[in-house]
Amino acid sequence: MIGTEELIKISANVRKDIIKMINISGSGHPGGSLSAVELLVALYFKYINFDPKNINNPNRDYFILSKGHACPVLYSVLARFGCLNIDELYTLRKLGSRLQGHPSRNEKIPGIDVSTGSLGYGLSIGLGIAIGIKKQINRNNRIYVLMGDGEQQEGSVWEGIMSAVHYKLNNLCVIIDNNGMQIDGNTKDIMNIEPLADKYKIFGWDTFVIDGHNFDEIDKAYSQFVENAKKKQGKPTAIIAKTVKGKGISFMENVISWHGNAPSEEELKKALNEIDASITHI
C-alpha cells in the first residue's frame, strides 16, 4: 500500500503540473484544480480499480469529473497514473490537443468515459453507470463522481441525490470539493448551500465531512465507501471535503480571481518554488 509521504510527493508534482499547464495554455482553472489534488491523488493511487492498459476490464471502476473545469488536476493525475504522457499535459487547450478545455470522451483518453463541463450533469451519469452495473451479473464496479460545491446549486444535482437513495446505489460515491467559492464570489453569499452535510444525510446518504487535504481523513472516508460498496445494496456515500481553493500556492489560496486565470512566468516561478519548499522535509 502506498504511504502518505509518497502521496504528498505525487500531490506536489500534480500541483506543479497544473500551474505549468495553465501557464503554457494561457487559460484554465487553477483554483478548483488545486483544491481537489489530494482527493484525486488518494483515489487514483490507493483506491480506484483501474488499469489504463486494460480499460475494457468489466470490473474496473469509473470516475466522473462533474466539475469539468478542474480537468487540469484530472489530466495530471491520469498522466502520473500512466494514462497519458507527461509531455502531452503541455498541449492543454491547444488546437488539435486531446486535452480539451473541458474533458471530452471523444479524445479516447483512458479514464475519461464521458464529456463534462456543464455543471450538474455528472451525478446523473454516475447514477446511470451505477444502475447499469447493478443490472449486470458478476459486475461489482464502483463509481466515483467529483462535484463542486457551487455545483450543488444546480437543480439536477438534487434530482440525482434523491434517486441515488431510491435505487439504493451503495456502489456510488460522491465527493464534493467544498472550497467555498465560485466564479462570482463566496458560495455562501451567492447562493448558500449549507448545511450541506445535513441535506445529504436527510436525503439518506452515508455522509462524511472531512479535511480534503488530509490523507488520513480522506483514507477513512474512501475506506468506508469501499466497505459500503461490498454490500448487495444500501446507501450511497457522500464525502464533503472541506478544501481551500488554490491550495498549496500562497497567493492563490482563497483568492477568487484564481478561479479561471493563468499565472504569469513570474507567478509560475514563485509557485513552483513554494511547492518545492513544501516537500523539502520529506
Next chain:
Amino acid sequence: MIKIFGNKATRFGFGDALVELGKTNTKIFALGADTAKSVALTNFKKMFPDRFINVGIAENNLVGIASGLAITGFIPFIATYGVFLAGRPWEQIRTSVCYSNLNVKLCGSHSGLMVGYDGATHQILEDISIMRCIPKMKVIYPCDYIETKKSIIACAYSNGPVYVRLGREDTPIFTEEDSFFEIGKANILRNGNDVAVMACGTMVYESLLAAEILAKKGIKIKVINIHTIKPIDEETIINTAKICRAVVTAEEHQLYGGFGSAVIEVLAKNCPVPVEMVGVNDRFGESGNAMDLIIKFGLKSTNIVNAVLKVLKRKK
C-alpha cells in the same frame, strides 16, 4: 385510392417494437419519467422489469441516467412527451449524449398539435429544429404505426444518438410490413412530375389525400415520405427537384428550423426551385379537438393542395 389498414397511434408502434426488441436483445433498456403508461411502455415494463426504470418527474436526471447506462453497454430508450424530452434536458442531450456520442435513443411522444385538448404547453412544435441542429444526432419522424415499428428497430441497431418523433392520436396505417425502410432513405409513395410534395410524419397521409384531390384536377404530384430528417436524403431531394422543378414541404411543426427548412437547405445549395411550405407559422398551439386544430392551423390536405397550386404558378 389510398389503402388503409386500420388506425393506430405511432406511440404504440414504439411500445410494440420495443417489446419485440427486448425479447431478442438483452441490452435494450427502457426509461420513463412518470408518463410511461402514456408513451406505451407498460408492456415492456411488465415483460422486462429488470430492464425498466421510472425516474419520476425529472427529465434532466432521465437523460443523465440513460447516458450512464449507455456507458455500461446498455441501449437505453428514453420516452416521455416530446416537449419534456427535447425541451427541458436539451443541454444534457447536447453535451452528455451527443458530444460524448453515446448510444442513447430518445423517443418524444405526443408531438404536434394533435395532442389536442392539453393545449400549447404540451404541443411540441419545435423538437425537430432543436434536435436536428445537434451534431451526431439523427432525427426520425415516422408516418404511421408500422413505419414507427421499423424506425425503432432500425434505431436500436444504428449506433449513436437518435431522436424519434411520435404521436398520441390514432392515425391511419397506410404503409405495409414489407415496404422498404432504411434510416436516411426517403420513400417515394406516389409518382407524378408536376410538383414534388415532401412530407414527414402525420403530413405524409395528408399529402397522399392531396394527391387524390389534385389528380382530379389533372395535376400529378410526386409524394415523398422523408421519415429521416437527419441525415436527410439529399440525393432523392435533389433528383426529385430536378424532375419536378417545384416543391411543397409539409410538417406538423414550426416552419422555422424544422423539416421544411431542412429540405430548403438542400435545395438552396444544389437545385434552387420554387418552394411552398405547409406547417405552423411561428405561433403556439391551443386547446381543442385534434382534427379541428389541424384544420384551424392549416395542416389539412386542402392546404397542401393550395400550396401545390401556388407553387405551380411560380414554376419555371
